[in-house]
Amino acid sequence: MSVGIIDYGMGNLKSIYKAMEYLGYRVKIIETPDALLNVDRIILPGVGAFPRAMENLAAGGFINEMKLAIDQGKPFLGICLGMQLLFEKGYEDREVAGLGILQGEVKRLDTKLKIPHMGWNRLCMRGRTHPLFARISSAPYMYFVHSFALSQLTDDVIGYTVYGKELGVAVARNNVFGVQFHPEKSGEEGLRILRNFGEMV
Amino acid sequence: MTKRIIPCLDVKAGRVVKGVNFADLVDAGDPKEIARAYNLMGADELIFLDIMATLEMRDTICQVVEEVANQVFIPLTVGGGIRSVDDLRKILRAGADKTAINSAAVNNPELITAGAKIFGSQCIVVAIDGQRRRDNTGWNVYTHGGTRNTGLDLLTWASEVERRGAGEILLTSIDADGTGTGFDLEMTRAVSEIVQIPVIASGGAGSVKDFLNVFTLGGADAALAASLFHFGQLSVAQVKTGLKKSGIPVRIMDEGPNGKVKVR
Numbered sequence: 277m278s279v280g281i282i283d284y285g286m287g288n289l290k291s292i293y294k295a296m297e298y299l300g301y302r303v304k305i306i307e308t309p310d311a312l313l314n315v316d317r318i319i320l321p322g323v324g325a326f327p328r329a330m331e332n333l334a335a336g337g338f339i340n341e342m343k344l345a346i347d348q349g350k351p352f353l354g355i356c357l358g359m360q361l362l363f364e365k366g367y368e369d370r371e372v373a374g375l376g377i378l379q380g381e382v383k384r385l386d387t388k389l390k391i392p393h394m395g396w397n398r399l400c401m402r403g404r405t406h407p408l409f410a411r412i413s414s415a416p417y418m419y420f421v422h423s424f425a426l427s428q429l430t431d432d433v434i435g436y437t438v439y440g441k442e443l444g445v446a447v448a449r450n451n452v453f454g455v456q457f458h459p460e461k462s463g464e465e466g467l468r469i470l471r472n473f474g475e476m477v
Numbered sequence: 478m479t480k481r482i483i484p485c486l487d488v489k490a491g492r493v494v495k496g497v498n499f500a501d502l503v504d505a506g507d508p509k510e511i512a513r514a515y516n517l518m519g520a521d522e523l524i525f526l527d528i529m530a531t532l533e534m535r536d537t538i539c540q541v542v543e544e545v546a547n548q549v550f551i552p553l554t555v556g557g558g559i560r561s562v563d564d565l566r567k568i569l570r571a572g573a574d575k576t577a578i579n580s581a582a583v584n585n586p587e588l589i590t591a592g593a594k595i596f597g598s599q600c601i602v603v604a605i606d607g608q609r610r611r612d613n614t615g616w617n618v619y620t621h622g623g624t625r626n627t628g629l630d631l632l633t634w635a636s637e638v639e640r641r642g643a644g645e646i647l648l649t650s651i652d653a654d655g656t657g658t659g660f661d662l663e664m665t666r667a668v669s670e671i672v673q674i675p676v677i678a679s680g681g682a683g684s685v686k687d688f689l690n691v692f693t694l695g696g697a698d699a700a701l702a703a704s705l706f707h708f709g710q711l712s713v714a715q716v717k718t719g720l721k722k723s724g725i726p727v728r729i730m731d732e733g734p735n736g737k738v739k740v741r
Contacts, residue, residue, distance in 0.1 A: 287597075290572045294547050323597060389478075390673055392599060394644070395698070396479045396521055396728045417479060417728040419552060421599045439478065461574065463516060463551050464730065 277474060278302040280315030282342075284332040286357060287323030295460035299471050309341035317474060318342070318350055322357030326366035326382060326424065329357055330374065339375065346377060351451045351476040359447065359454030360424060368424055377452055380444075383427040387440030392423045397437045399445065399457065406434040406448055408472050416465040418457035420445070425456060451476070479726045480692050481521035481699035482713050483677060484706045486511060487528045488557075491537045494528065508541045512549045515706075518713040520551065521728055524577065524647075524701065527557030535564065539571035546572030556604055556647075560585075565592050569600060577647055579604040580620035583627055583634070586641060593642025601645075602677075603638040607631040607664055608651040616664055623651045631664070632671050639672045646676050647701065653681030660691040660700065669696030677701055685711065685719030692725050 279301045281289050289305060296303045296319070304315055312318060320342070322329055333339055346352050354362050363380040366372050374382065385391050396417040401409060420437070426444040429436065435446030437457075445456035453473060459466035486493045492506040504510055512523055523545075527538040535558070542555055555568045556577030565576050565588075582589050582603050592601045606623045607616040616631035635646060648668050650661030658681060665678045675698035678691045682702040691697045705711055717727045 288569060290570070291546065291550070291574070294572065295550055298548060298550070390675065392644075393478075394599060394675065395481060413730070417730075460550055461552050467550055 277317065278304060278315045279317040279319060279474065280304045280306040280312060281319045281321060282306045282312075282338060282358075284322075284329070284336050284338060286329045286332060287321065289321055291458070292319060292321050292355065292460045295467060295470055296474070299467060299474060301474055309337045312338075312341050312345050316350065317476075318345055318352045319473075320352070320354045320358035320361065322355070322361070323421075324357060326357065326360060326368040326374070327370060327372045329361055330366075330372055333361070333375075342375070343377065346452055349451050351473060352453065353473050354452075354454040355460070356422060356456060356458060359456050360426070362447070362452065362454050363426065366424070378430070378432050378447060378449055378454070380430045380432075380447075381427045382424050384424050385422075385439065385443075389440050392421055393425075393439045393443075394421045395419070396462075397439060397457075399435050399437055402429070402433050402436055402444075406446075407476065408446070408448060408453055408469060409435065410472050412465045412468050417462070418445075418455075418459065418466060419461040419463075420457045422456055479521070479728045480697075480720065481677075482519075482688070482716055482727070483522045483524055483699055483701045484515050484520050484713065485524040485526060485679070485701050485703045486707075487526050487703065488538060488541055489528050491541055509544050509548065512545045512553075515713065516549045516551055519717055519728065519730055520713050521699070522552040522554060523549070524554040524556065525573075526577075527555065529558075535567065539567055542568065542571040542573050554602055556602070560588075562588065562591050562595060565596060565600070569596060575600050575602050575644070577602040577604045579606065580625075582638065583618065583620050583629065586637065589638055589641040589643055593644070598642045598644035598674075601643050602647050603643040603645075604647040604649065605631065605634060605638070605668075606649045606651055607661075607668075609664070616667075619651055623649075623654075632667060635668045635672050639674050643674060645674055645698075646672060648676055648678055648697075650678075650680040654679070655704075656681050657683030657705065659683060659687040660695055660697070662690055662695040665691055665695035665697050669698075675699060683710075685716055688716050688720060689723050689725065692720070
């Protein structure tokens with residue numbers, strides 16, 4: 277099973293690369309859109325600002341090929357900023373269109389608590405436990421670092437955390453998944469989520 | 478949000494020094510083995526301090542981080558002798574999630590600003606060593622391993638590093654360090670109250686009660702200990718269990734209905 281990690285100039289890919297390798301997958305760094313054809317799974321990581329990320333994806337020619345791969349049914353996982361990009365719009369610095377693969381908007385955390393939301397917080401299941409969360413504890417701690425988040429608990433939300441209010445921090449629709457936390461930095465339970473993604477059919 | 482417990486490892490020439498003395502380690506100086514053991518015990522992050530921190534040694538600490546990051550999947554922070562944006566870049570590229578800067582931040586505060594701008598605030602931890610002034614009017618900032626009094630007021634400096642974009646403050650009390658009689662609660666509280674960013678308290682941990690106090694009375698977001706954990710006087714798990722009993726939220730892994738999770 278091969279896993280492609282999209283490199284579009286948004287942050288360090290090392291941790292997610294090492295985590296997937298540790299789990300026994302053949303990992304490829306995807307630097308050009310056509311390389312997406314040669315992998316079985318796609319991960320869109322990312323740290324940084326939403327507008328720049330969308331510009332980079334567009335400039336790299338990734339957007340159409342990513343959507344094509346998703347239409348073909350390849351499991352696709354967005355992590356952190358990579359999850360945020362899946363939605364229709366972002367409001368970091370300015371209003372910018374996202375990939376629009378999932379419904380929703382990404383807004384700055386609206387809380388009196390510290391921003392960024394940084395550290396270990398619970399991932400609570402919404403509805404029936406999704407296969408992405410198979411064989412982990414019922415409300416495991418995950419490692420978060422973010423200042424923006426999905427603004428509403430949409431139908432696709434399969435997991436939430438509580439930071440001032442309930443935040444949708446895991447989404448799934450068919451073969452598309454997104455997590456706001458960093459499974460690659462969340463110890464054994466985070467690795468389990470990555471393995472579940474790798475085993476998704 | 479949980480309170481974090483962070484073991485700190487002193488690294489010299491690729492080896493953990495001062496020794497680590499808990500069960501089942503084949504090699505008590507091997508950073509990988511120690512990191513793995515702490516991960517299994519429930520450490521929330523690990524901090525590596527490069528205590529040689531000469532230019533030649535820079536590559537060695539990067540190699541250590543790289544090896545640890547290959548098999549331990551929790552946040553890693555590296556500090557010691559960082560002087561430039563280039564140092565920050567090398568360490569982050571090696572697989573560290575955060576960098577801790579101390580003396581260089583005081584000598585060149587612009588490094589905090591530049592680091593936060595280029596890599597993001599979440600990567601920039603400013604380490605501050607504070608000591609109480611003799612006249613008892615507050616605390617001064619010390620650098621160079623606590624040997625040099627900068628004359629800077631601790632609270633003034635803490636505010637400045639926050640304003641410049643630091644993501645966290647690692648606050649060490651020179652007065653409490655090595656005593657094992659508890660964190661410097663007054664100093665920790667003073668800094669926690671003046672900044673919005675998380676404060677990691679360091680220096681003086683000797684008992685579960687000390688950790689409890691630094692969270693409840695000191696207002697810390699995280700607490701660091703070194704020899705206490707290394708010599709097995711207390712384990713990370715014991716500290717966390719104790720804190721949980723006292724109502725402090727901590728990450729304890731095996732509390733779900735499915736029991737302890739094992740990957741591989």
